[in-house]
Amino acid sequence: MIAWKQHLHRLIALGQAHPGIVAIFGFVSGVASFLLVDRQAELARVLGLVMLVSWLWLILENVLREQIARWFGVQLPPPLLRYATQMIHQESLFFILPFFFITTTWNSGQLLFSGLLAAAALVSIIDPLYYKWLAPRRWLFLAYHTLALFAVLLTALPIIFKLTTPQSYQLALAAAVLLSFPSLMSTITVQRWWRGLLLVGLSVVIGAGGWLARVWVPPATLWLTEVAVTTEFDDSNRAPGESLKQLSLTQLRNQGLYAYTAINAPRGLNERIYHVWRHNGEEVERIALDIHGGRKKGYRAWTHKQNFPEQASGRWQIQVLTEAGQMIGVLRFQVTE
Structure with a gap:
C-alpha cells in the first residue's frame, strides 16, 4: 500500500x-x-x-x-x-x-x-x-x-x-x-x-x-458526406447528376429538381429527417425522409420537387433538419429568369 x-x-x-x-x-x-x-x-x-x-x-x-x-x-x-x-x-x-x-x-x-x-x-x-x-x-x-x-x-x-x-x-x-x-x-x-x-x-x-x-445545437452524430442539387438522377445506382449552383427558370419547369443528401449516422440508428425547401427565406415545402445508420459513405436520401411557385426565380435553400429542428446542413442554389 x-x-x-x-x-x-x-x-x-x-x-x-x-x-x-x-x-x-x-x-x-x-x-x-x-x-x-x-x-x-x-x-x-x-x-x-x-x-x-x-x-x-x-x-x-x-x-x-x-x-x-x-x-x-x-x-x-x-x-x-x-x-x-x-x-x-x-x-x-x-x-x-x-x-x-x-x-x-x-x-x-x-x-x-x-x-x-x-x-x-x-x-x-x-x-x-x-x-x-x-x-x-x-x-x-x-x-x-x-x-x-x-x-x-x-x-x-x-x-x-x-x-x-x-x-x-x-x-x-x-x-x-x-x-x-x-x-x-x-x-x-x-x-x-x-x-x-x-x-x-x-x-x-x-x-x-x-x-x-x-x-x-448541431446534431452531433449526423453529418452530410455528399450533397447535390441536380436535374438528373440515376435511380438504379442512386447517383445524382452534376450538382448545380444556378439554373434557369425553363430548366426548373421542364425537369424539376432533385435534392440529394448522403448522411452519416451511427450503425443501427433509425432517424426521420426533413428536406425543407425555402424560397427567398420562406418555407415552400417540407418532405419527410427516413434514414438508417451504418453505411460508411452515408445513407443516401433524396427528394424530387416538380411543383414550384409561379414566381420561382430568386434564392433557394434546402435545409436538412432533424425532427427536433436541428440543422444537419443546407443546400443552396439560384434560379434565374
Whole structure:
C-alpha cells in the first residue's frame, strides 16, 4: 500500500511539473476516438460508456471518496482529484469537439454553441484559467460541468442506445436541468419560503430556453458526406447528376429538381429527417425522409420537387433538419429568369 501511494504521488508530481502532458493526451485521445468511432461503432459504445461513468464519478465525488476511505482505508489526495476532474473535462470536451465541428453549419446560429464548446475545451487546458478563475467560482464550475455533460450525452446517447436525435436531446436537456439545481442553490441564498418556487421556476426557464435553443445545437452524430442539387438522377445506382449552383427558370419547369443528401449516422440508428425547401427565406415545402445508420459513405436520401411557385426565380435553400429542428446542413442554389 505504501509503494502504491508513493507511485501515486510521483504521478501527481509529474503532472504538476508538466501540465501540458495532460492537455496533449486529452487532445490526441479525443481526435483518435473520433477517427476510430468513424470506423467502428462498437468502440464508440465503450468510449461513450466510459465518459458517462466518469461523469457519474464527478457527480458523486464526495460520497465515493468517503466510501473508498471507509472500505479501503485510503484517503485520496486532493491534488489527484483535481487533476482527475480536469482530465475528465479535457477527455470529454476533446472527445466531442470533432463530432460537433464536422456537424456544425458555420454560417448559422450553430456557430455560437460550437464556439462555446471550443472555448470550454480551451479553458480546460489552461491551468491559470481552470484553477484560478473557473474552479473557485462554484456556480460557474457547475455550469461548466453541466454544459460539458450535456454535449457528451448528445454525442453518446445515439451511439450507445441508438436513440434518435430528438430523444437524445430531450434526455440530455433533462439531465442538464437536474444538474443545474446545485448551481442554482449555491447562487440563490435567500432563506425565505419562496426560494423553492424560485428554484423550480428558474429550472423551468432553463429547460424551456434549452429546448427553444435546439436549432442552434448541431446534431452531433449526423453529418452530410455528399450533397447535390441536380436535374438528373440515376435511380438504379442512386447517383445524382452534376450538382448545380444556378439554373434557369425553363430548366426548373421542364425537369424539376432533385435534392440529394448522403448522411452519416451511427450503425443501427433509425432517424426521420426533413428536406425543407425555402424560397427567398420562406418555407415552400417540407418532405419527410427516413434514414438508417451504418453505411460508411452515408445513407443516401433524396427528394424530387416538380411543383414550384409561379414566381420561382430568386434564392433557394434546402435545409436538412432533424425532427427536433436541428440543422444537419443546407443546400443552396439560384434560379434565374
